[in-house]
Amino acid sequence: MELRFTEEERAFRQEVREWIDANLPAETRERMASGRTPTKAMQVDWQKRLYAKGWAVPHWPVEWGGQPWSAIKRFILSEEIQSTPAPTPLGFNCNMLGPVMVAFGTEEQKKHFLPKIANLDLWFCQGFSEPGAGSDLASLKTRAVREGDHYIVNGQKTWTTLAQHADWIFLLVRTDPGAAKQQEGISFLIADMKTPGITVRPIITVDGAHEVNEVFFDDVKVPVANLIGTENRGWDCAKFLLSNERTGQARVGASKERIRRLKLIAKEAPGGARPVMEDPRFRSRLTDVEVQLKALEMTTLRVLADENRALSQRKPNPASSVLKIRGTELQQAISELYVMAAGPYGLVSADPEADRWNEPEVAQDWQTLAQATYFNWRKQSIYGGSTEIQKNIMAKAFLGL
Amino acid sequence: MDFDLSEDQRLLQDSLSKLLKDKYGFEQRKGYMKSETGWSRDVWAAYAELGLLGMPFAEEDGGLGYGAVETMIVAEQMGRSLTLEPFMSTVVMGGGFLRHGATAEQRAAMVPEIAAGNLLLAFAHTEPQSRFDLNDVATTAKKDGAGWAIDGRKGVVVHGDTADQLIVTARISGARRDRDGIGVFLVPANAQGVTRRGFGTSDGQRAADITFDNVKVGAEAELKGGLALAERVVDETMAALSAEAIGCMEAAKDLTVDYLKTRKQFGRPIGSFQSLQHRAAEMMVCLEQARSMAMLAAMMASEPDAAERRRQMRAVKIEIGRNARFVGQQTVQMHGGIAMTMEYAGGHYLKRLTVIENMFGDMDHHLAALSEEGGVFLAA
Numbered sequence: 001m002e003l004r005f006t007e008e009e010r011a012f013r014q015e016v017r018e019w020i021d022a023n024l025p026a027e028t029r030e031r032m033a034s035g036r037t038p039t040k041a042m043q044v045d046w047q048k049r050l051y052a053k054g055w056a057v058p059h060w061p062v063e064w065g066g067q068p069w070s071a072i073k074r075f076i077l078s079e080e081i082q083s084t085p086a087p088t089p090l091g092f093n094c095n096m097l098g099p100v101m102v103a104f105g106t107e108e109q110k111k112h113f114l115p116k117i118a119n120l121d122l123w124f125c126q127g128f129s130e131p132g133a134g135s136d137l138a139s140l141k142t143r144a145v146r147e148g149d150h151y152i153v154n155g156q157k158t159w160t161t162l163a164q165h166a167d168w169i170f171l172l173v174r175t176d177p178g179a180a181k182q183q184e185g186i187s188f189l190i191a192d193m194k195t196p197g198i199t200v201r202p203i204i205t206v207d208g209a210h211e212v213n214e215v216f217f218d219d220v221k222v223p224v225a226n227l228i229g230t231e232n233r234g235w236d237c238a239k240f241l242l243s244n245e246r247t248g249q250a251r252v253g254a255s256k257e258r259i260r261r262l263k264l265i266a267k268e269a270p271g272g273a274r275p276v277m278e279d280p281r282f283r284s285r286l287t288d289v290e291v292q293l294k295a296l297e298m299t300t301l302r303v304l305a306d307e308n309r310a311l312s313q314r315k316p317n318p319a320s321s322v323l324k325i326r327g328t329e330l331q332q333a334i335s336e337l338y339v340m341a342a343g344p345y346g347l348v349s350a351d352p353e354a355d356r357w358n359e360p361e362v363a364q365d366w367q368t369l370a371q372a373t374y375f376n377w378r379k380q381s382i383y384g385g386s387t388e389i390q391k392n393i394m395a396k397a398f399l400g401l
Numbered sequence: 402m403d404f405d406l407s408e409d410q411r412l413l414q415d416s417l418s419k420l421l422k423d424k425y426g427f428e429q430r431k432g433y434m435k436s437e438t439g440w441s442r443d444v445w446a447a448y449a450e451l452g453l454l455g456m457p458f459a460e461e462d463g464g465l466g467y468g469a470v471e472t473m474i475v476a477e478q479m480g481r482s483l484t485l486e487p488f489m490s491t492v493v494m495g496g497g498f499l500r501h502g503a504t505a506e507q508r509a510a511m512v513p514e515i516a517a518g519n520l521l522l523a524f525a526h527t528e529p530q531s532r533f534d535l536n537d538v539a540t541t542a543k544k545d546g547a548g549w550a551i552d553g554r555k556g557v558v559v560h561g562d563t564a565d566q567l568i569v570t571a572r573i574s575g576a577r578r579d580r581d582g583i584g585v586f587l588v589p590a591n592a593q594g595v596t597r598r599g600f601g602t603s604d605g606q607r608a609a610d611i612t613f614d615n616v617k618v619g620a621e622a623e624l625k626g627g628l629a630l631a632e633r634v635v636d637e638t639m640a641a642l643s644a645e646a647i648g649c650m651e652a653a654k655d656l657t658v659d660y661l662k663t664r665k666q667f668g669r670p671i672g673s674f675q676s677l678q679h680r681a682a683e684m685m686v687c688l689e690q691a692r693s694m695a696m697l698a699a700m701m702a703s704e705p706d707a708a709e710r711r712r713q714m715r716a717v718k719i720e721i722g723r724n725a726r727f728v729g730q731q732t733v734q735m736h737g738g739i740a741m742t743m744e745y746a747g748g749h750y751l752k753r754l755t756v757i758e759n760m761f762g763d764m765d766h767h768l769a770a771l772s773e774e775g776g777v778f779l780a781a
Contacts, residue, residue: 001403001404001405001406001407001410001470001696001699002402002403003402003403003404003696003697003699003700004402004700005402006402009402072402256778259778260778260780263776263780264780280769280772283772283776284768284769284772286772286776287768287771287772287776287777288719288768290716290776290777290778291716291719291720291768291771291777292690292720293777293778294694294697294713294716294720294777294778295690295691295693295694295697295716295720296690296693298693298694298696298697299689299690299693301402301404302404302693302696304402305402305403305404305405306404308402318685318689319689319692319693321682321685321686322685322686322689322690325686326686326690388679390682391678391679391682391683392675392678392679392682394682394685394686395678395679395681395682398682398685399658399661399672399678399681399682399685400658400662401658401661401662401672401673401677401678401681
């Protein structure tokens, strides 16, 4: 048992830190440090820089732009990106579609798409959820009927994150409504968002943000060449996708950065007789979250060390289920601490997407974002398999209940 | 980064697990509890034979030279079986004081005796007013010729009733709560002026309330290091207790999950009810988060930077306490009435976990102190 980073790993962390400092555009860093999400242009520009450096998709096979690194080394890169903070490589491209295409795609698909996915030449969005298929994803109804060299797709997807930026979509469709089990008649397609019949309609979330969308498919012609894997076996792709990169969901690096910033903010934030940070109850709550985050960091490292093993020697690790559940709980808890620190000036509402977003400048930037972020982050324990779904999985897979 | 055990460590784990399976069934444990010492001399001798009692000492002192990871392995197994023997008091705490604070001559005299199972130690620090503060010491040590005279009262000295030597904090100078001026003394339990009243603790172990009335010891009785020594040993002990808690929690979780599968109500196993499934899953989340912290503790136990070690150990103790409480309580709740009984192991896990939660500082104690010290993640 050796729980310390090696000399080489520490040197790598330093190298990453210096490279990010030298290459991250100042506007991007500033926007992210204020707690806002990057613009599309910032995201694309940053991912192209990472790709040129060989760091956009280190977890992919080397022939497709990956690195022969240990899981720990990949973790260090991702933690440094999160804690700068800099934009994380687009998850839909790098963690979801990319690995699915590597595992299930044809040589032609890989050659054509993988470089564009990794370099964010094409922005993909995810068409999984439907109005009637949330946690019970396999009950999805969007229909694809084969006609010659095309599928004709009809139906509706929802909660499609950043579809307004997307060039392409990957989606689950029902190709065999008569299959014995509902999981068996599903296929995995990709489609150009410019295809006639695709309509994107914004959904505005409670915080006022336009992050998610509804996507409607009305007689959309998708070439059969855009099928990933085997027809009616799309559920295999979906399961593979959902089981990938669980360590990423803990987002420990990002949470540590948010805590670090909160401590600086709370030292200055007026709290009546004393700054907020000097209120022992606030400080104790903050420390309590830090303690749990430390435990989550250790759990993440345990899962990573496990991922370093050869596939054949790996056992399903219950610690990995902890990451999604506690990781999202802690991100939410941190957002609550920001709300507490902001106090009455947290009531000021702003539109973080607007150019002159904090005008009239009634409150400080972080104050106007505190409640919006808190509201927005309620989503974290819902998406990607809600906390309740995670517990169902744990009870079945690890406890045999 | 490697969380795997070595071949030797696995061997240690297996041999102790086998021994405890053989000698520490829950019914056997009840017998040990009722015995005069409240634990088993026979099992203690078996530990000695396995080498467990000399584990942490240097080889030149007559030990095995093992580290915190081995202690973690052993403590976890003991937690699973809810063992009653004074391993924590004699080997982890007593051993820590001897390793870090005793002279070579003292170690040469005592370590082989401890390793052989002939010498028992206990750490006497708690006083009626001190609560969790190691620096709050009203017991005094006054110069008496070349040696010392000790006066005062120590309470809740775990395994103090059977110990041969007591390790006692006493104030040499300064005010009651000063960090300076505290000495750590080795006091034979049979020295004149030592009065012990033994009693049972809530988890079924034994402890003593001990008064020192003009107890005379030699100059060599003062160990080197004062309060810093005591804090170092307590940090190491918190690491071992965390591992013991992991053993308790894991065994309690397993017991509970087995029960959920076999107990039937409304015509089906109660484990088929989602509200219980989710709580069992939450127990598992708690166990894994706690396990991560026990591993951190094993790593930090040997951290030379005392302030850094202290902060991390506080974090460990807080997280172990939080999760131990949930797992312990839910073990009883999900079993229902059966785990309320003395007859059944479930409730005994809650009791031991509660004691661990309240040893060397509870959650609030360490939260307050850790906040004061700047939290877990210090500004870079």
